[in-house]
Amino acid sequence: MKPTxxxxxxxxxxxxxAVIAFVDEDGYPLSVxxxxxxxxxxxxxxxxxxxxxxxxxxxxxRVNVVFSHIRPQPGIGYDERxxxxxxxxxRRTEGALEFEPDRVQQWDEQEMSFFEFSERGVxxxxxxxxxxxxxxxxxxxxxxxxxxxFLRATRLPFLTATxxxxxxxxxVAAWTNGFNWxxxxxxxxxxxxxxxxxxxxxxxxxxxxxxDEANVNPTQFSGGSRVVLYGLITLRTLALLSLGFYxxxxxxxxxxxxxxxxxxxxxxxxxxxxxxxxxxPPLKLVHRGLGEIVxxxxxxxxxxxxxxxxxxxxxxxxxxxVSIPVGILIALVLYVNEVPDRPADAATGKRTLPVRFxxxxxxxxxxAAVALAFGLIAVFAIxxxxxxxxxxxxAAAPLALPVIxxxxxxxxxxYALMPAMGKNIQxxxxxxxxxxxxxxxxxxxxxx
Amino acid sequence: MSxxxxxxxCDRLSTIFVPSVGVLPEPVEALLETALVCELTVVDPxxxxxxxxxxxFYDGELIYLTSSILFSRKLEHIKGNPRVxxxxxxxxxxxxxxxxxxxxQGDATVDDSDLHAGWERVLPLWRKKEPAIDMFxxxxxxxxxxxxxxxxxxxxxxxxxxxxxxxDRPPQVFELATAVA
Numbered sequence: 001m002k003p004t005x006x007x008x009x010x011x012x013x014x015x016x017x018a019v020i021a022f023v024d025e026d027g028y029p030l031s032v033x034x035x036x037x038x039x040x041x042x043x044x045x046x047x048x049x050x051x052x053x054x055x056x057x058x059x060x061x062r063v064n065v066v067f068s069h070i071r072p073q074p075g076i077g078y079d080e081r082x083x084x085x086x087x088x089x090x091r092r093t094e095g096a097l098e099f100e101p102d103r104v105q106q107w108d109e110q111e112m113s114f115f116e117f118s119e120r121g122v123x124x125x126x127x128x129x130x131x132x133x134x135x136x137x138x139x140x141x142x143x144x145x146x147x148x149x150f151l152r153a154t155r156l157p158f159l160t161a162t163x164x165x166x167x168x169x170x171x172v173a174a175w176t177n178g179f180n181w182x183x184x185x186x187x188x189x190x191x192x193x194x195x196x197x198x199x200x201x202x203x204x205x206x207x208x209x210x211x212d213e214a215n216v217n218p219t220q221f222s223g224g225s226r227v228v229l230y231g232l233i234t235l236r237t238l239a240l241l242s243l244g245f246y247x248x249x250x251x252x253x254x255x256x257x258x259x260x261x262x263x264x265x266x267x268x269x270x271x272x273x274x275x276x277x278x279x280x281p282p283l284k285l286v287h288r289g290l291g292e293i294v295x296x297x298x299x300x301x302x303x304x305x306x307x308x309x310x311x312x313x314x315x316x317x318x319x320x321x322v323s324i325p326v327g328i329l330i331a332l333v334l335y336v337n338e339v340p341d342r343p344a345d346a347a348t349g350k351r352t353l354p355v356r357f358x359x360x361x362x363x364x365x366x367x368a369a370v371a372l373a374f375g376l377i378a379v380f381a382i383x384x385x386x387x388x389x390x391x392x393x394x395a396a397a398p399l400a401l402p403v404i405x406x407x408x409x410x411x412x413x414x415y416a417l418m419p420a421m422g423k424n425i426q427x428x429x430x431x432x433x434x435x436x437x438x439x440x441x442x443x444x445x446x447x448x
Numbered sequence: 449m450s451x452x453x454x455x456x457x458c459d460r461l462s463t464i465f466v467p468s469v470g471v472l473p474e475p476v477e478a479l480l481e482t483a484l485v486c487e488l489t490v491v492d493p494x495x496x497x498x499x500x501x502x503x504x505f506y507d508g509e510l511i512y513l514t515s516s517i518l519f520s521r522k523l524e525h526i527k528g529n530p531r532v533x534x535x536x537x538x539x540x541x542x543x544x545x546x547x548x549x550x551x552x553q554g555d556a557t558v559d560d561s562d563l564h565a566g567w568e569r570v571l572p573l574w575r576k577k578e579p580a581i582d583m584f585x586x587x588x589x590x591x592x593x594x595x596x597x598x599x600x601x602x603x604x605x606x607x608x609x610x611x612x613x614x615x616d617r618p619p620q621v622f623e624l625a626t627a628v629a
Contacts, residue, residue: 019537021489021497026531028553029489029497032608033537034615052618055551055608066499070485070541077578078484078541083501118594121518125593128520132560142517142596143564148589220590230593 003086003104009040014082014108015067018047020090020097022063030055031066034097045086047097057097063090065099082108113415119216126231141231153227153238154245155199160425161299161330162195163188164432165323169307171439172319175387175446177312183260186252187307193249195299198275200242203228205279207235215344217414221421222337223344246272256310264309271302289351291338292331300327322386322435325373325393329428332369335362336403336424340414363407370400370427377435389445390438396430399423471508473622476550476607480506484541484577488513488600489533490525490556497533498525504534505573511552511602514567514574516594523558523598532556532602539613549613553606560598567597 011018021031032055035048045065050056057063064087071080086101107117125142132140144152151157170184206212207228215223227233253268274294277283285294304323309315338345338352339362346355354362374397381391406420472480480486486504489497500522505512511534515523526532535551536542559566574581588595608619 016540017537019487019499019535021487021499021533021535023491023495023497027491027529028531028606029491029533030553030608031487031489031497031499031533031535031537031551032615033535033549033610033613048616050615054621055615055619062496064489064497064499066487066501068485068487068501068538070501070538072484072541072543073580075579077580081501085499087496115591118516118518118591121516122593124520125517125596128517128523129563129596131524132563140563142593144589144592148592152589152592232592 001104003043003084003101005040005043007084007104007106008038008043008045008101011036011038011045011067011084015069015084017067018045019066019068020047020050020057020063020099021066022057022061024054032057043100045099045101046093047090047099049092049095049097057090059089059091061089062087063099065090065101080110081114082106082110115219115415116217119218122229129231144232149227149232153200153203153225153233153241154196155225156196158199159192159195160429160432161333162191162303164330164429164436165299165301165303165326166191166307167436168322168326168432168439169304169319170311171436172304172316172322172386173308173311175439175442176316176318179311183256183310184307186256187310190249190252190256191303191307193245193252194272194275197242197245197249198278199225200238200245201276202279204235204239204242205281205284207238209279209348211344211348211350214347215341217340217344219337219340219414219418219421221418221425222341222414246276260310261313263315264306267302267306267309271298271306274298274302286352287350289353289356291350292335292353295334296327296331299330300324318386321376321380322390325377326428326432326435328369328373328376329431332366332373333421333424333428335366335369336407336417336421339407339411340417359407359411363404363411366400366407367404370397370404373431377431381438386435387438387442389441390435392438392441393431393434396427396434399427399430403427472506472552472604472607472624473609473620475548476552476609476622477506477508478544479536479542479548479550480504480511480552482543482577483536483538485538486513487535487537488522489535490522491529491531492525493528498522503574503577504536505570505577507573511554511604512570512573513600513602514570514597515600517563517596517598518593520598523560523600526556526558526600530555530557532600534602537613546611547613549610549615551608551619552602552604554602554604556600556602558598558600563596563598567599570599 018036019031019033024030037046066085068083070078072078084106087103088101090097090099203224206224212224212229228235257264300323304319308319338354342354377393380386403420403424410416485501487499488502489499492498502513533553539547607622610619
């Protein structure tokens with residue numbers, strides 16, 4: 001890439017000195033610092049002359065001129081890293097060296113986050129691992145400890161999305177019918193397995209579709225686990241892991257249906273199918289723009305109703321109603337996490353809502369959905385359709401405000417959005433926990 | 449100037465031979481020991497110099513740099529041509545009483561025999577300059593490929609030193625004993 005006049009003009013403001021590097025007569029590179037001034041009008045950088053016969057850059061050969069900047073942070077390290085590396089010819093003028101660059105390579109961590117800078121290096125990392133493997137005659141792979149790899153591959157922390165609706169369904173059942181610890185634990189385990197199966201299957205299909213590779217802006221909340229892309233695990237192992245989770249989850253579901261009533265099976269089958277075909281062909285529901293609805297159903301009414309049925313041996317209106325706000329909020333977790341993924345999603349045919357709609361529509365959609373979720377909680381609680389103490393869940397609503405602000409201000413900056421993504425997950429979790437607490441309060445009050 | 453030459457054919461103004469084997473001149477060592485960044489120049493297969501800002505470490509004999517496999521093109525270049533140059537040039541990035549600049553030429557080797565943990569042998573030196581490295585290392589799961597790293601070891605053969613950082617004056621040139629060892 002050829003350096004622009006704007007880049008050259010900005011050098012003096014961004015950097016204090018230059019380093020000119022060339023190959024000396026012995027074939028060794030030699031780098032020497034000097035002061036400089038930019039002449040963007042002529043597309044040149046004027047370097048102060050360097051004294052000494054042994055350190056003179058050659059006029060007839062291409063040289064590399066580097067500008068580098070960091071800001072020391074005593075006791076910590078440094079930040080504000082940036083560099084501009086230019087290549088071109090140098091010629092001597094009176095008291096100076098005139099450098100005319102024709103190629104540039106640069107990085108400024110204030111313009112491209114370190115995470116993105118690193119992510120763009122993944123193809124080079126894979127190539128290097130292949131080279132080392134060839135050189136050594138053994139397969140060289142990156143490693144993570146088993147615990148970290150399991151956490152990363154399964155995206156374990158996202159299990160809160162399963163625990164909230166299941167515990168809510170159990171809480172409603174405890175209020176209306178009664179409660180069995182073992183059944184509750186089995187329900188949580190089965191739900192967690194289906195959820196982890198979904199997470200892993202999602203990565204399998206995002207790897208094979210190229211969605212993960214196309215995404216150079218992954219965050220801790222979006223962009224998948226990337227364990228196959230990084231070479232930490234094989235696609236086959238990941239696929240087997242997904243099938244294993246589904247197998248255990250389905251077995252627990254069938255067992256619970258056999259114990260508590262076969263009507264549970266229909267709900268379980270619907271949940272497992274929605275989960276699997278979220279990204280799996282031929283349905284690929286997320287590619288058809290149905291991802292948010294599938295997630296709202298699966299991690300809202302389906303899980304809450306299922307958990308309720310296991311305890312109560314019947315379906316009920318109350319667990320359905322109370323799970324709707326939770327379903328909306330978990331869909332909003334996906335919705336916000338899809339914002340940084342949208343270039344890669346669009347490139348691989350994933351028609352998510354942020355891919356389909358403008359920024360204003362997406363932000364307004366978020367505000368409307370949050371208002372709907374908390375409006376429903378208020379209406380259901382006041383009208384007595386759910387227990388009245390559940391109205392305390394409204395206290396979580398302010399957590400949406402920083403998310404709205406970040407969506408407005410940092411829509412195009414994936415890493416600036418990260419804190420908001422975390423806050424959005426807290427919004428779902430806090431609302432769910434407060435709804436459950438509402439039922440606990442009702443139970444305690446009833447017992448007194 | 450030829451690498452095989454002697455003092456007479458080196459910089460006529462200020463060439464100094466350092467008697468101690470493998471040890472850099474004291475003022476250059478002082479710079480290396482505090483520098484938060486240096487510029488490592490390698491030579492690519494077309495013969496073009498390519499410079500990378502990196503954090504340097506020094507144990508009294510060798511200079512160490514580490515490189516993630518994410519940014520490993522420099523490692524490929526060193527394997528193709530081990531001749532390198534390293535300059536300490538930024539007055540902001542060195543904590544010495546009297547600022548100076550230095551450039552060190554040398555022969556580099558790449559140790560990528562254990563990309564996962566082999567580089568941790570330079571961690572004590574790294575920690576001194578960037579204490580936050582332990583915090584980053586604790587989050588290895590977030591950036592697993594960043595912490596798959598090779599170690600670049602440089603055996604210095606020649607050093608250039610500019611008192612006060614004034615490169616408008618000829619440098620002192622130190623032909624290091626290891627150059628002919």
